[in-house]
Amino acid sequence: MQTVANLRSRFAPPGVDALLFLLLGLAGLWSGFLIKNIVADDAMITFRVAENLAHGRGFVFNPGEVVQVTTTPLYALVLAGGTWIFGAAPRAALALNIVLAALLPILAFDVGRRLSGRITGVAGALLLTFAPLLVIAFSMESYLYAALLLACFDAWFARRYRLAGLVIGLTAMLRGDAALVGAVILTYDFLFGPHPAPQPQTGSILRALFRRLRWQMIAPAIGIPLLWYIFATVYYGSPFPATLQAKTAQGQFNWLGEYFVSGFLEFWEDWTVDYTPLFYIFPLLFLLGLIPMFRRERMWLLLLAHAVLYTLAFEMLGVTFAEWYYAPLMPAAALTIGRGIQFVAAGAANLAPARATPLKNGIATTVAVALTALLLYTLAPVTGDIIAKHPDWKALAYPQAARWIAHHTNANATLATIDIGHIGYGANRHIIDIVGLAQPDVAPHIAQGDFGYAIRRYQPDIVLLGALWLPEVQSRPWFQQEYPARHSLRLEGMNEPLVLFTRHDGAKVNLDTVPAAAVHPARVDFNRQITLTGYHFSQAQPGGLLTATFFWQAQAPIEVDFTVFVQVVDAENNIVAQGDSKPQRGFYSTPHWQPGEQIVDSHIIAIGDDVPPGTYDVLVGFYEAAGGQRLQILDEAGQFKADHLRLRGVEIGGGAQ
Template sequence: MWANLRKHKWLVLSLFVFTLAGLARLIPGLRTIDDAFITFRYARNLLAGEGFAYNTGESVLGTTTPLYTLIMAALGSLTGGVKAPFPTIALIFNSLADGLTAVLLLRIGRQLQSFWAGLGTSLVWTILPFSVTFAIGGLETSLYVLLLVATLAAYLEKRYTLTGIIAAAVLLTRPDALILILPLGFDRLFFDPKRRGVALHRHELLGFFLPTILWFGFAAFYFGTPLPHSITAKQGAYLLEPIEALIRLLQHYATPFMGNLTFGNLWNGVGILFYLFFSVIGILYLIRKQGATWPFLLFPWFYFAAFAIANPLIFRWYLTPPLPFYIFAILTGLNKILRDVFQTEEYPPPKRKLLYRLSTLVIAFVPLLLVIRAWDWQPDHGLQRPAPNMAWYLLELRYREAAEIVSLDAANIDNVPTLAAGDVGVLGFYTGLPILDTVGLNSPQTLDYYPINPGFIAGAAYAVAPELIFDEQPEYIVILEIYGREGLLKDPRFDEQYSLLHKIETNIYDSDGMLIYKRLP
């Protein structure tokens, strides 16, 4: 039996991490994030024959993930059409994607002769909150990371046409994939042919450019622009300090294994130096071993620089893509140092081997123990199952309540009313009403009202623009009180035109409830 296990070690390990990843996502269950419902509504409208649109008749590309949207629509067509259970479909699909990512990380470790780093990264990925949260949250993050890692695996194996196809897919999943694709293309054009003796072939160019040109050509024709509208909207709607993204990224890169939960917040200052040191050691070691790895190993730092300079509001899921490469470099660096320490002549061969074997357990399992502390065994809201503590979806639950209230009231109105909101995912999906997106992701007319008067900001990074409401006159408005505290709710015109239909008690974002307003006759 043990002989067979050793013989099939890679298959056994692959099945183990794949299964562990699946269980770590199926056990917490559905904790769908608001943005995911935007994608689901696009998919549902496609199946309903209403085109690639969020609001019927409005050709606006409000999603940054067209490939994931099309996949959800395709899977939805097989599981109920417009009534398909999109959150469940996304959970199952994302669980499979993360399982495959874990298997590929093992494979990459084997390819680079860094078994323990590959195993450690794979194990961490199976339960890492920054992976699990967005898989069960229904976002495209799992697909995005799978394609990033698959691009590395294919490139290492010199499967260049496949690399081009996967690179196209990853770009159509998230536009920020350019942060990896550009240096990868640079390497393939100028360095890789000399390094590995394989000339650039037209098939790999065709594999990348054909799907991207087809999509961007369609988008330019259908939407009027190949770029997602939401990119511009997010830059204008949120008011941020100049280095806000930089600070958040530093905190994140200091805690890839959530070490602050074990060692306290002081670890943020120590961790960035600690992990930077091991990451640099790992990067240098791996690049010397295989030069083709440099675009991937430096991707976390290109990503860091791009987002720090652009300074967008850093949503939680923006922090996930660099982690597999960052963690792999850290564990490789740690492994190299331990090997150098315990394989010196100071130790006799038997002791040397034992000490090194014991030290490798640190690489594989200590990060796992740190990460598992970031799970709640009995969450304080929603499903009472073990889940990452960052898989917080209380806001989505409150919006679901609001959607039910609005739907019941709207049933008594003869015409089809418009609903205005800043967080439109849950509300748009469950009411089915036309949506005025006050952030502007899906409503281009909103952009004319931002940037907003800073005096309207009450503590969050965002506030509803009062003039947008008075000009567009939606029948319903659903907002957290803090979004209107210093602006819309203080404007005397608002009380003249709207009445409070219902208040849902909540203190999310220091808000005094979630407010549902209805336009007066």
């Protein structure tokens, strides 16, 4: 019996494949622009690694800390090159993924038509393009993974074995689990692949088996990832990324409550209950697509075997659920459903008279278009909601927090937090990952539920957490004693504030900002160690508060832990108000100041009710708490001038100075 599948070449107009390639590529390109705002926090980890590599700071996340943080070395290498072209890894990733969005449906169509026919190819390509579990992974390595996966199968189906080996090798270097693609293809090729006719028995069975090995494909398929693992072992001390151990540890503790299969079932329940029962058509067509595969189209088993092995690997590893883990399954799922559509279309066409070929083709095309349109219609609300919800709350809130940290804290400060992507990229601080992605020794403690280990072990200068996050850490006496809350950031996309905790000493945070036009410029030399570059006094009233803000610049390393004194005096030098404290209210002592660093230092002084309105002066200086010795002020010649600075004209009961 003739089917639509084997009529495809005979009745196809010339150039139809080229036209379909073009149209599908344009559809993919359009989808890429629709989803360009999807940026996962984990993608920013790889972006930071790529930029560090591009700028000569090492193939690392934290410069100076040689740990393999990214799980996708090939993606990081590509983005490092893209950083030189586009100036930043996120821009390079956006350009790359938009191109891949156009390429994916083309590759899917080519694989589908080689396996079964154009209906399978077109339907599978369109379903893949708008698949929610692919779209949601846009900024990750997932689009490159899916493209390389399809390219591996496409090259092997076309019997371009050297090219297949090269692509298999690159795929295995993209991510560790991608080695399953090569394992499936190389095994199938050895067992069932096309080989020259066997020669007369001239040797042992082993020699005959050896001749079946296709070395032009095997060598690059194994050699490329092997070179990477050798490099990783030498460079990092281990071929495996720290993130693998961290994800497994999170799974052992079941931190997020979902694993690979259960996470997908959460999606499925959401789609079928909250959206539409029409989603049940997808598994029905998937099962129908399996029928011709097991009957005669055995090369489909390669895609299916990879999908099964991939699922088993992630479930057996016990890693926690992440929404982008499902993207590599989407090509096999979309094309199998496409094969189911072609199976139904062929069955409908076969109801027509045997010789009515144009009618058969018309029926098949109509049924295929109708089913594909129905499935796309079913997907549209889900994919549309994903697009509408991005940038998500992390992509909205974390960059704001990162910019604030970059602007207001010490560049040498260490920062501990949970989501290290956007924060690490934007803040440009040495990052301590509380859940162990960046520090390998943290993972075993996470497996035991100890989320405070990284903070106790590395004693970061700053800890950034949501107000209600990790109550088992925030409620502990040691954390409350060592890390008082310093500042709250209320950010777009978050219902609760992010809270900045800092150590009692050694963490600069420039909380108080004054408009540049309101700052009184100054140039006062405190013993060649500290220079006062400006100051500002807030409005003050009797019985109220005076905020005195000083702009210091460190000129040299400072060994002494100085205290700043601020005295409000009247015309007879009587002290009417006073406030002494370490800089930045005790949080950033002078021994931590770095030469050339700017420090904004505010002091709040209570003005008594009995202080009469009038004009006052402020005396300011530094002294050693132990002995009371004051830091000298020098003149331009370097000679002693005074042990305090008098700033005139503070109005109490008047305007700001």
